[in-house]
Every structure is written in structure tokens, then in C-alpha cells.
Amino acid sequence: MGETQDSITARPKASEEDAGSNGTAPKPTDFIRAIINEHNRTGRFGGRVHTRFPPEPNGYLHIGHAKSVCLNFKIAADYKGLCNLRMDDTNPVKEDLEYIESIIRDVRWLGFDWDDRLYYASDYYEKLYCFAVELIRRGKAYVCDQSPEEMRQFRGTLTEPGRESPYRNRSIEENVTLFELMRAGEFKEGEKTLRAKIDMASPNLNMRDPVTYRILHTTHHRTGDKWHIYPMYDFAHCFSDSIEGITHSICTLEFEDHRPLYDWYLDVLEAYHPQQIEFARLNLTYTVMSKRKLLQLVQQKYVNGWDDPRMPTISGMRRRGYTPEAIRNFCERIGVAKNDSMVDVELLEFCVREDLNLKSPRRMAVLKPLKVVIENYPEGRTEEFEIPNHPDVPAMGSRKVPFSKVVYIERDDFMEDPSPKFFRLGPGKEVRLRGAYFVTCTGVKKDTATGGITELTCTYDPATRGGDAPDGRKVKGTLHWVSAEHSIEASINLYDRLFRVPNPEGGEEGTDFLSYLNPGSLSVLTGCRLESSLADADPEITYQFERQGYFCADPGSAPKGGLVFNRTVTLRDTWAKIEKGKPSSEPPKKAAKEQKARPVSQPEKASADTISIDEFGRIDLRVGLIREVSLVEGSSKLLKLMVDVGEERLRQIFAGIRPAYPDPDDLLGKKVAVVANLKERQMKFGLSQGMILAGGEGERMGIVTLNGDPKPGDKIS
């Protein structure tokens, strides 16, 4: 893996002594390693560290799993221990061979190795069965005839104890016999279970005689029809860990109150006893992480399979062009703790860019072509420019890029009436075509019907061959380009976040996460023009299309449909930020950013279950002019606004935006978006007659303000 990250974040030497007598602990910081260090100090596991990554093969691995994979494998590596890969396959109803294969592929792709230690809980079924029998013999388990319904009723509630099952006191012999019959398939599903005999009054619901084995007449993907009973997670997991000699059984927080059960099973049978440690699972903004929801997205076709590049799955990210190094690095940076956390997806994107910037060969590709004819360039002439594959890594070599009289540039790189800050092409302006010549725009051709720009004419300066002017004159802008005649056509998938909101799982009660799907998460660009060297692009390689972002050939759609590229991630785009912030909205910050619909135009394949225009139309959005602003006494958050929405009277609106406006007078005269048909609301401070649109929280809040010269009361469409 060759990460140097560790040494960067590690504390200096002094802490190394945490490692204790065996001195193998290089990473002092996180709480898990602190526990391990303590174990090593006291000799609990004789200095041994053996972890495992135990996925259930009921779905594809996602970035949240990657966190766990990295944690387990890295801890093992750091302590010179081992990490097993174990399929936790105890529920044949949900599991599948396809998932097993994908998991193996993904963990390997992430860069981890388990030698020959690929295990399956199903390998232990026979042993587990014997453990269960022993449990019965020790009077610690019984066969129960209660139906699921009855069992639920007897379990009690969070605040009331449960009641004991009438079958709780069967004789050991009867239990053994019944359990054998369960195994033999003599009973119907749900007819009987094996239950641990613990304590129906325990405040921990997991200890109220939990089911240990249930009857399932389902063919198992590995053991076929051999078994009619399957162990439950708590039982199978602790003994699987125990059998494998795991020292540290690392899992997520929700298993914290399963730990007493984990410990109970092992203690009752006096088995080797690993230490379970729980950490907070990863949440990422603008996505969902639950396997159930991801499955739903796949099954209901909101995305095109588990490896859809918009999915947070490992296979989706691979297809999108993410690298294992970037993902591992991300997992390193987010750290590990017990706080519930929501990591900003921008950090992931940063890690991807960071890695890709170093190793992506540069190419030129025009996504939205605009034809440029260079008037003074000889007809029929072609020359080739030698352009480096990487500006900072000469070792990556160079390639020849053909140039001719007609080239394409990016439509966004031309403005007919540019602002002074726009240092790309405009009428009369001179720019550099990267690695080729300086050109000056001499003319603009338009479609007479639509007025849309169809073509540009330019002149070039032959003296600037290669991209430098001998007279030392500078140009502000450098554009990417392709020769019309030599370029190849491709379509490009632009991906944006799958959800419109940072936390699609945390919506108002009763709101389905699907309603937050981003209808613009995929936009397909056709007729893009690429430099010809991209014709046989290797899907394994992610290229940087200069000034655009990182892209890789889509392995899924290569064969017949022509060349298809996936956008991995955009380049940072400060210009877009300037542009966006330019017109009005004072503190656009996050508020504006979160609305960001990056794929600007283009046909969109709307794939989401969203509200319709009609529904949205029920909201009466009006232009409002802020006429008065005053502080609200007794509230640190509210401002009282008097807003002109084109009616005789001003509307009184209380807005919780004060933290963002230390000087509320800044708001005077601003044109804002007002929800005009909101039911009036009586607040402590007065009647609020509408709502203005804002985004963000606290100081990073911004209100939606309007450009141009709309009149108060104008409808916002």
C-alpha cells in the first residue's frame, strides 16, 4: 500500500512507548489502538493482534465498508498481525454468490490481502451446532414453540420486563431431541426456535432469551440443502471470532449492546474470548449508506446496478475512476472514533483529486464544442504539437497532438460580452490555445433564427508557435482545444451527487429518502470531441481532461455504443465560484453551493422519484424587497423583516438568519425569494406572514437574493 500518511499524522517518538513491551505499535492515537496498546501492555493476548473483516454477502461493499476494511487490515498490518476475510453468511434468504464474488473482488482491489484466510461462517455450521447442543446440555438454551407474534408480546418493552416463555423449562433431554429434529427438518419455518436462557427481565433487550437458531428451509448458497436451521448473528459471530482466534473484534456502534450477549455465549461455553470494540460507522453527505436503501435504488432502477458510478459502492467508485489509494487515504483521514459523524463528501473528492492529480495523464477534450475557424491558417495544413502528458512529471512523457485550420474549443470559453474578469475568449481578445498558438477572435457567427453562436473566426500568430510569444507578451487565458478534423467523437457521462440534500436519510418524519434523489445526478453529453490519442483509452486509467476534470473510459458501455467516458470528479473550479458569487447574493457560501447543479444544461435522464412541477407550483414564490429590518428582542436568531411583495401592505416576516448578518442593515434593499402563500403563523414575537428562502446554518447561512431588476411581487418561476 505504501502509504506515507501514517508518519505524517503520527505523533513524534515519545508516544512510541505506548507500544509497550513488544514495541510494535506505531500508531498511538485512535481509541482502538489505545485499547490494543493496553492489551499488549498487560499481555492479554500475548502481544498478538488478529482482526477480521466480516461482511454479510447480502449486497455490494460501499465506502462505509471500506472504512472498516481499512481499519481492520491496517491495524493488523501496523501490529504485524493478521486480518481474515470472513463471509458472515448465516441468512441464506438474503445472501447470494454474486455478492461473495463482488466482495472478494472489491477488498482485493482496495489493496488488501488475506492470504489463504478467506473463511465463511457457514464453514462452522457443524461446530456451531455442537456448541448449541452444549449450550442446551449446560441448561443455557431451550427449544421454544412460541410464534414470532407471541415472542414479541412476551419480550416486554423498553421500560417493562418481559415474561418467560412457557417452554422455557423443558428438560435438557427434550431440548436436545427437539433441537435434533429441528436440524433434521421435521418442523416448519417459524414453528420452533432455539433460545438462550438468560433473563427475560434484563434491561438489555438482547439478553431477553434471544433466539439462537431459527428454522429456514432455504437453499444456502454454499451448503445447499444440508441445513434446515441457521444460527443467528450473535451466536455465529462470537464463535466464528473465537474459532479463528481473533483478538479484536471490531464492529460498529449499534452492536454495543450486543456485546454482553457476545460475551455471555463465550463465557457459558468457556471458549476463547476476543475483545469486541465498537466504532462509529461512516456517513457521507449527499448519499445513503444503508444496504437496504442501496438495494432499493438498484432493484427499483433508480440507478443502473450496484456499480453505477453514482453509487457509493466500491464497484461504483471503481467504475467512476476512483483509485484504491484515494479511498484508502480518505479512510485514513476521516479517522475513527465513537462520535456519530457525517463526513463531507468534499473530503472524498479532495482525496480523489489529490491522488489523480499526481498520476493522471493529461489530455484535451472538448465537452461542448464550439467551432473555430482560423482564417489566416493555411487550408489543408496539419501540424503536430508535442504536448507533455503531465506538467510536473516529465517521466510521463509526451504525445503528439494534431492542429489544423478548424478547431473546437469549449463553448463556455467564449463570451460575446465578457466581464473584465473573464480572461478567456471574447471578440477581439487574444488567448493561447494550449501548446499551439495565440489566437485572436475576429468574428462571431450566429444562427439567424435562434441567435445562438454557431461559429467563431480567429486569426493566429505564427510567431507564437508552441504557445509562447517571442515578444514576451502575455495572455491571461489558455484554452484546451482539439482539431476538428482529427478529433474523435465520444459521449460523456457527467455525474453529480445522487441526492440533493446533505442528509437524505434524515428528512422530516415520513419523508422517503427517494424524494431527495437528485434528478440531475447523471447528465449525458453527446458529440463531445476528444483528441485522437483517447481512442484506445484504457478503462483502468483515469485521465485528466485539462481544465475539466478527471475522466475514464466506461468499461460497462465500451463495446458497441461508441466511446463513452465517465467523469470521475471535476477539477476545483474557482472561476465557477467567482461567477456564481458575482451577481447579487452577498453571502452565497454554502447556501448557494448546496443548490449547485453542476451539470449546467444538457439533456437529463431524469431517474428520480421527485415531486412534479405541478406540486412545486403550489408554492407561490414571489420577489420581495426588504424595506425594514429590526432585531427581535429575546431571540438571538430572529430578525424581523418588513418585506414588500407588491401588495399594499408590507409583510412582516420573522427569519432565523441573524447569526449570518452581524449588521442586519446589510439586508436593506435586497430582493429576496418569499414564499407568499405560506399559512400565517403566530409566533411569540408576532405574526409571521411568509418565509424567505435561505440555506445553511448559523454564520454560514445565506439567503437567496435575486439578480436583475425584478419587481416586488413578481412571480418566481
Added chain:
RNA sequence: UGGGGGAUCGUUCAACGGUAGGACAGCGGACUCUGACUCCGUCGAUCAAGGUUCAAAUCCUUGUCCCCCAGCCA
């Protein structure tokens, strides 16, 4: 109202009784044949109230808020 966890810059991780630090994001600037990269600067936090102490994010008390648990899922 039971049990188990958790609260530190916008986000995330650290600080383990002794200067609240890093990363991402933001903002400003330098550089630039990618408005990229890089570099520099800057903004910015200890849930609250008490207490112990020369000294508290850290220890104690009380409170507040958030997450998880009533599958024959994992």
C-alpha cells in the same frame, strides 16, 4: 419514563491536569501555457451551570441535547 453510547472550529479527527492543534471547507494573496496543482496568509470550537485545582476540553456534581435497542436481519 428502561438500558447502552456520544457531545471540541462549518465538517472531521487530535490534545489523556499544563500554549486547544491538524485536515477538509471558507476567505485573502502569490505563482501559473490547466481560473488546476503548489505556496503563503486568514477566519474559526471545548453542550450548559456549578465545584476541585496554581492550572480543567480533560477530574467531580447537576442538567441539556443527539444516536442505538422491543427481527426467527446483520
